[in-house]
Amino acid sequence: MEENMIITKCTECVLRNNICFIKAEQEEIEFIQSLKSNEIVLDAGKQLIEQGENCDFFYTLKSGWAFRYVTLPDGKRQILNFLLPGDIIGMQAEINHEISHGVETLTDATFCAFPRKKTLDIYKNFPSLGYQLTWLVAHEELIVDENLVAIGRKNALQRIAMLLVSLFKRASVLGMLKEESLYFPISQQHIADALGLSLVHTNKTMAKLKTYGVHELVDSHIKIKDLSKVEKLAEYYALPNQKRPLL
Amino acid sequence: MEENMIITKCTECVLRNNICFIKAEQEEIEFIQSLKSNEIVLDAGKQLIEQGENCDFFYTLKSGWAFRYVTLPDGKRQILNFLLPGDIIGMQAEINHEISHGVETLTDATFCAFPRKKTLDIYKNFPSLGYQLTWLVAHEELIVDENLVAIGRKNALQRIAMLLVSLFKRASVLGMLKEESLYFPISQQHIADALGLSLVHTNKTMAKLKTYGVHELVDSHIKIKDLSKVEKLAEYYALPNQKRPLL
DNA sequence: CGAACCCTTGAAACGGGTCAAATCGTGTGG
């Protein structure tokens, strides 16, 4: 794991200037800074956490894309959810620190690492940060819930449409769009693994979605033409935006 | 919604005597008691939370079985997870209080209700309780994660085997077994809805599991003959027990 | 100029869905 010991000042973190996050108090930010043990910079396609690893840290994704996944004994992979900047990573580890899923980057990415043994200090020093931690975990669960509903009860067309919309919206809120277009570092294999589909069927279904005029995917950049139309197709209605906490 | 205003003293709560829970401090228990706005007693098959409802409380399941679910526009239902005593309910609601899933009882059940607007007080007064809240949410996410992997990447036989094992183990830790046998208030329709299967196929697959000698289900009571054998069949290895928090 | 990834496409096989109907309690009302 390549590590990089340059630590940005949290007060100067670009993420914090993003309007989609709740503004934190100066004091809180300084406290977070003091907890942060280092920043981890990884290239695309690298493991932040190995599945089954004992992990002494939890992380925040500062920049880039990543995903949580589980690999089964027979080699099949299930992606649990995709991670975008501001997402929290590794809180699902049980108290004994063992973590049952891996985390891998999709692009070059930077993570902020916090020692797990200091977690309780957050709650003691800044109760509202503790509250926000809970919120972040609960929010991630919501995303997994949505995914579960899609895989359990929707067909391939709807699942893919939904995944595209949901990622597009999440990225959009984060201000990651350029001229309606989103850099989309996710391969069809990733989509297949996230949605419980085979690669082949994913490919054919995405071709169909394209002919339906749902999306345009050129050179790893995606556009969604008519969001509300796609939401209807997918029977998926994203929650309205609201400011979210950032640890 | 039938409500019952009799409030048990938290210090005398039978759940707390259960050895699987972390012992709380007297002070903490009294604080929880002071937060608790009431106890809700429901018959089997009743809604604690209606899907899409604005919900001003979060809950703890004190006794009985319940489940979280989502119903799609076309009537299909996906069960997100089953709830057993000690589980927490409704923390996934976004800050605006809207909750995107319903909660329904499987048996007569009792819930402790806590006003959501006092949530932050927990963190302020008893940081460790806040920490435990996060733990509970993260733990639920773990269960949903496992479910997602099963639905996404396992066949019907494995999914059902896994669900049976996982419920059996959870209930077992809670001391709900009587002579190796567990009262099992879950219909095949519930299993189908939890695992993304049709009722018919669930029925046929469960028949197969029975001939394999995996389980015995008589009169709503289930026995699992050889747990480790079933775990191997399901490719599912439950996490080792550890004490868990109870709000 | 292979090696390693992606994305594509066609054909065949199958797991699981859908439809339809019978059986078996269990509880209710006459």
Add this chain to the structure above:
DNA sequence: CCACACGATTTGACCCGTTTCAAGGGTTCG
């Protein structure tokens, strides 16, 4: 005590969405 409704479980037959197998093409990169 019987008739009936209702819900949960079964079973059989057929169909279809998705998987699997196989192969070809495009691009990047050492």
